[in-house]
Each structure stands twice: as structure tokens, then as C-alpha cells.
Amino acid sequence: MAEPKKAKGTLTIYDVATRAGVSIASVSRVLNGLGSSPETRERVLLAVRELSFVPDGAARALSNGLKEVVGVVFRRGDEVPFADEDESLLFIDVINRGIEVAAQRRGFDVLMSSVGVHEENLGSRIAAIAGKADGMILHDRILSAAGIARLADSVPIVTLAGTPTASSLNVRCDNASGIRALVRHLVDDHGYRSLAYLSGHSDSPDNKARARAFETEAAAAGADVRTGPAWQGNYSAEGAAQDIMSQLDAGRALPRAIVCANDQTALGAMHALARRGVKVPGEVAVTGFDDVPVARHLHPPLTTVHQPIREMGATAFEVLWSRISAEGGEPDVVLPVRLMIRESCGCAHRPTATTISALPAGEEA
Amino acid sequence: MAEPKKAKGTLTIYDVATRAGVSIASVSRVLNGLGSSPETRERVLLAVRELSFVPDGAARALSNGLKEVVGVVFRRGDEVPFADEDESLLFIDVINRGIEVAAQRRGFDVLMSSVGVHEENLGSRIAAIAGKADGMILHDRILSAAGIARLADSVPIVTLAGTPTASSLNVRCDNASGIRALVRHLVDDHGYRSLAYLSGHSDSPDNKARARAFETEAAAAGADVRTGPAWQGNYSAEGAAQDIMSQLDAGRALPRAIVCANDQTALGAMHALARRGVKVPGEVAVTGFDDVPVARHLHPPLTTVHQPIREMGATAFEVLWSRISAEGGEPDVVLPVRLMIRESCGCAHRPTATTISALPAGEEA
DNA sequence: TACCGTCCTGTAAGCGCTTACGGAAGCGCT
């Protein structure tokens, strides 16, 4: 009767050592590619293969102080359970994939965790993840500055599209340049005199930066700027559509051009305008921000600002990694954006891209 | 001069114990909600808060044999670097989100890892993940049966849309019922006499099951079935479009209805047909499988088989969890599907859904 | 032959936690 090694017994390095007739230290050395004679090496590898041994990550991590895991936290779209899912997955997921690919290159794996908008015990959820990781990447609007500060003395933190703090790093794109180029194009090239910024979440740093740049630049260009609560959106197509609808219903005149906080917003705005028979860009021009893949397939194709989404994720990881491995890490990486002139601004069919800023990007994906 | 506790020193349970004036055992007990006097409890929690202590996951895992991490491996679309990304993200990501939500309910986190199509050292990559997790969920076409068997004696495994093995569990949807209902609808309700199945990857168990069910049911219904290499697709819109194009170019007559392996394929087929001026469903009916969100927005809206995508993910986790925590776990969970009759089959505008099978689903998301 | 340097190996300590075990303290009872 072949007796099972140790019943439910998990295979350990001791089993491998016994089978190979060497000490556990030798097994460990072989597994980690440190010095060992070819002879020993062979015997260990054979034993590992025969037993199909997989070293325990927790024990490794405990022993050498590196889990090779990075936690990523992002917001789950609780608000919209099923609708629109096609699009809403996009932006965050592309970033996440960028993170993942970069992490793999360093032998790290990624602990993905989404949180609901009003999660009951956000703090402990995130702390639990932090305990399982060597560092964290936090998407937009996950934790307050205070929350970040608290977490930061447990693990290194990189925020995405946030603001760097004394204890955390940040990666974002060059919102100001993008908006400036856009406004200049609308005012200088097209001669539009009245503009509005249809905003995103008011607590989003990206949105704030875009709004500020918009106001500054539009004022500098001498354009008439429409503002007020009517232009408060929330990054969603839904919200934007409702905004536009209610303004139209109220009989208010629209500006000549609407600069939307992101592509989703632009999409919603264009839908609403189309539904009401307002011609885009003939009567009202509309622009986006992000350049998600669908942007170019809209009718008319959306003029927008291209963000290197995948690279943002990859860069976030690289920055975090350099902090983890060497206490280094650029505190505030700004990635360049590109104005994508298509047709929703009023331009004729003319596929082109203009590079606006070229600050040093952390790494290319 | 305020001396820093221990320089780079990570905070441990000892620091908390010292600060609270209790033993580490008491700290541990409080942290895990075991018996302790209110007095002790308060002091410990206070110390934890003051130090913003986060227990080390690796040490916990090592000590109590549970990492509370599940690994998920899926295929990255290397083939299509940027195109089409909007859609291709969809299916897998929805499943993953289902997994994640279910995992959170049990205090687990998810280690997400994508692999390239021809990854150099797939085995070791996956082994590394296995070492960091309590169990693994593998998407379609990740590992061979042998690979699964080898991995399975390290950690419990659940495959998605695969086949259960002696050592692994599986979650899939009821392909056969879905295809049967579809074929019956096309033949019985519409009276189509010639059908073809535009297949997916030939090594996908889902595809094989669908193909088999299609042939069986179509034969049983006495329909004329077109087969051959011309009908070999690969789940992508691209592939499907090319298939159709080349058949048309070769002057071959199309069947009255094309049953596509998935919605993507149907989408590609419909595009190609439209491009060639073939009317859908007037001349050729087209159906899909999956019911991704865009399906209902196609022109004409796509008749397809609805899979509970999110639930598949959630169920996969639940099955895995019951294996991890109790050696239980249903070996082959089959989730019910629903025929979604829309218009691409030839039906008039008539929004309706028919439940086909109602096998026990693991859990609702 | 004696000695030193190099290379490989095994022994054992320790990573930060959980938990079995036994002791101490408090209670109610005889």
C-alpha cells in the first residue's frame, strides 16, 4: 500500500531536501539561483519536478521582506449596475492592464480590488490589502489626503491622477497643457467666442486642473465663459445628457463650444444635442478628454485630448517599484498628452495629432 | 531629539503590545476578535490606531495557513495590440469583476494575472502565482489538462469554461441547451433549412460543446448543415469578417442562417455581410452567443444566447472557496442560459427572453 | 607536510504572526 506522504500535508522545502538528499539551504539556494554545484543543482531540480513543488509565497515574503505584490484599488461603478458597462470598464481597466504588464516585468503580481462608492468599512478593506502588498496604487478619489497619510506609513503609495503628498507619489497627465491647446484651437483656429466647461466630479483633481486651465485660458483668449451649477457634470454620459437637456428645456442658449471633462461626458452631450436636433459641430462644437477608443468612431469623430492611458498604469508601477526597492521615486510624474483634432470641433476631415508637451515619462509600456 | 522608533523598522505586533502594555497574544486576539476584556480591547485598539498598525499578511498567512488570496489567470489579447480593445476587454473583465466581488464577501483578495498567447515561461509564471494564493481560477485555454493536473497538487483549481478533471473543478454555462434552443428557433419557427456554425477557437471546450450541439440538433431537425474549414473562426470579429468575405469572393452560396460561436463573431459576420450588401436577416440570419451589452444595440439587434457572465465569475469563486475551506465543491457547475430573441434571426421587433434551463446556479452576484 | 584560499554545504536563527497550554485571578459555593 502506497502511503500518502503526509495526508493533507503541504509539500515543503524539507520534502524536497529529503528527496534530493541535501539540506534545505541547498534547495533554497538552487531555487533562487545562488551558488551550488551542478550536481546538487540537478538533484534538487529533479526532486522539485518530481514532487511538483511550489514554494510558499507567504513564507518567502516573511523571510526576505518582499511579497512581490502590489495592491491596486479602484472604484467600482455601483451607481450604474448594468447600463453602459461597455464604456465604463474601459478607462480604469486599461490603466490596470498597464500596471499589470509593468509589474510582471519585475516579477510582481497585482492584487486588484474595487471598492464601492460608499463602502461601509473602506479603511479596513484597504488596510487588509496593504498588509498583503509591498505597495499600493490608488486610483482617483479613493482615499482622502488624511487617509493616504495614515496608510502611507505602512506601505509606499502611488496615486493616479491625484496630488503628491509628503508621503505619497503621484502620476498624472498634463491636464493644463491639454486644455490650453484645446481652448486655443477652439478660439484661435475656429474663432468661437463663447465656451463652457462641462465638468466632471467636483472632487477629482483631474477635473479641478482641467477646469482651472479652462477658465484661465479662455479668459486669456478673451472668450465668453459660461459657468454655474448647470455645468456641473459627473464624468458620465448620463449626467452630461441630462445637463444639456435641462439647459435646453430651460430655454437657455448654448455656447458655441462645449469643452467636456472627459470623453464620456462628450458622448452624453452629443447624444443629447442630437436628440434635440442641435447640429454638432455646426451649431455647437463639442470636445472630450481621454481619447478612449470609441472616440474616433463617434459621429462626428470626437476632437479630444489623448492621454497615454496604458503608460499611466505602467508608469505608476515603475514609480512605486523604485520607491519600494530603493526609497527613490519621482514624487509627481506628469505624462504628456496630445490634442487629437477630429471633427466634433468643426474641423473638416483631417486626421492629425499634435504633440503638446513632452515632459519625461517614466517608462514606455 | 525624537529618535525614530527603529529607523526603517517595520511596525510589528510587538510594538503594539509594548505600547498597549499587554502581550502580543492579546494584541493578536483583539485583532482577530477573540475573547478579551473590554479594557484590554480598548487599549490595544487605541495603540493600533495611534501607530496605524497594519498586520503583515505574509506572517498571518504563514501562521494560519490561509493567505486569503485567490489567483486568476486569463489571456491577454496580444494578437490585437490596440484595435477593438473596447470589446475584447469586455467578456473576461466582467467575469473577473464577478470573481472579485464574490471574493470580497469572503475576505479574499484577487491576484490578477494575464498571460500572453505564447508566453515564454508560462509554467513558472503560474507557479509563482500559485505560491502566493490559496487557490486558482483559470480562464479558458490557459493550461493543458496535464498542466492543470500538475498545478492541482499545489493548490485547488477551478477552470472557467473548461472541463473538470480528477483534481480540478469547473464552471461553465449550458452551451448545449443554448444552441439547441437557437437551432430549434431557426428551424422550427423560421423554417430555415440550411445552417452553418461559424466556430470559435478549435481548442476551446465551449466552442466544441457548441459545435457538437449544433450538429446534433441541426441534423435532428433535418436541416442542411454547411461545414468545413471555411467555417473555422477564432472568436474574433476580424476572423469572422474575413471568413465571410472569402466565401463570398469564392462565389459560394451562404446558408440561410449562420450560428456564430459568440457575439464578436456575429458582429464581424454582420459587418461583412452588410459590406457586401447581403441583407440580415432578410437573406441570411445571424445569431450570436454571450449576449454582451452591445449585442442589443447592433443593427439589427442580435438574437443570441445570454450567459450570466458576472455570475460565472462569482460562482467560480464560490466553488473554489468551498474547496479551499472544506474540501467540498461541486466538480462541474453548469449555469443556465437564456435565448434572447431579437431581430437578427428574422423575428420582428419583439423584445422577449425565454429561459431555457434552470440548473442550480452557485450564487447570484 | 603544513598552510591558506576557494568553493560548497549544513546548521540554526529569525522573519511576524497565531494559538496551545498553563497560570493567575475572580467568583460562588460549601
Add this chain to the structure above:
DNA sequence: AGCGCTTCCGTAAGCGCTTACAGGACGGTA
């Protein structure tokens, strides 16, 4: 007062690895 019971606590072992350290084998040199 003495007993047993319960409740809480601290001590220490151990989870599966990595790695500092020291010992052994070997080869080359004086």
C-alpha cells in the same frame, strides 16, 4: 477558608522559507 469553575492573560512553539555563519573538502603554494 477551601474548592472548583470560568475568564483572561502571557509564554513559547511553530508556520516555511532565507541567509549568516562556520565547517569540510580540495587545490595550490611554500
